[in-house]
Amino acid sequence: MEKIASFQIDHLRLLPGLYVSRKDRFGQTVLTTFDLRFKQPNQEPVIDMPALHTFEHLGATFLRSHETWGNRIVYFGPMGCRTGFYLIAEGSLVPNDILPLLDEMASWILAFDGPIPGASPAECGNWSEQNLNMAKWEMRRYRDTLKNAGPERLNYPA
Numbered sequence: 001m002e003k004i005a006s007f008q009i010d011h012l013r014l015l016p017g018l019y020v021s022r023k024d025r026f027g028q029t030v031l032t033t034f035d036l037r038f039k040q041p042n043q044e045p046v047i048d049m050p051a052l053h054t055f056e057h058l059g060a061t062f063l064r065s066h067e068t069w070g071n072r073i074v075y076f077g078p079m080g081c082r083t084g085f086y087l088i089a090e091g092s093l094v095p096n097d098i099l100p101l102l103d104e105m106a107s108w109i110l111a112f113d114g115p116i117p118g119a120s121p122a123e124c125g126n127w128s129e130q131n132l133n134m135a136k137w138e139m140r141r142y143r144d145t146l147k148n149a150g151p152e153r154l155n156y157p158a
Contacts, residue, residue, distance in 0.1 A: 009156050011041040016145045017153030018095040018102070021086065031074060032093040036102070038142045039083040046082035051134035053126065054116055055109070058135060059085065061117040062105045069101055095154045099146060106143040110136055 005022050019035040039046055047055070056078055063073045074088040089098065112132070119127045145153065 006035075013157040014041050015153050015157075016040055016084075016142070017149055018099070018146060019154065019156050020094060023092060029090060030092040031088055031090060034087040034089070034093075034095070034098065035079075035084060036087055036142070037084040038138060038145075041081065041083050047078075047084075047138055048131070048134060049082075050129050050131035051138055052078050052082055054119075054130045054132050054135035055085070055138060057116050057118050057124075057130070058109050058112060059105060062108050063087070063101075066101065066104075069098075095149075099149075102146060103143065106139050106146075109139045110143075112136075 014037060016037050016039060019037065021033040021035040024031045024033070056076070060076045063076050064070050066073070069089070072090040074090060076085060076087050078085050087098070091097075116130050116132065118124050119130050121127050
């Protein structure tokens with residue numbers, strides 16, 4: 001089998017940032033997969049599970065409900081390595097296309113107060129494993145990363 005694209009990225013040189021992971025074409029439709037890299041792989045602790053889970057619930061709720069982008073969001077979910085998230089959106093996109101959306105998401109998550117959407121036994125298979133405070137901490141850190149993002153944090157290392 002061929003090595004998939006995400007395993008061909010040098011994770012020893014990868015910084016936290018926002019990257020285009022891949023673009024797939026389905027007929028006339030292009031789907032862009034973004035790598036929202038919160039952590040420097042193999043260098044810093046991964047996102048803890050309760051924060052990751054809360055962030056998944058909040059991020060998916062915000063993105064799929066967004067007035068402009070909601071109908072273009074295909075998927076939002078965590079990476080298995082727990083260093084970030086994947087966001088799949090309709091269109092041939094680049095990081096600068098979604099930076100304003102991610103800034104909006106950050107503001108919404110940081111202001112969020114209340115029950116976590118979908119965090120009940122009827123709605124989620126592990127509903128009780130949530131940590132809103134840590135999810136907000138991770139969001140603040142990632143938003144700061146994106147606010148100061150230069151080309152090295154918007155393009156995979158060569």
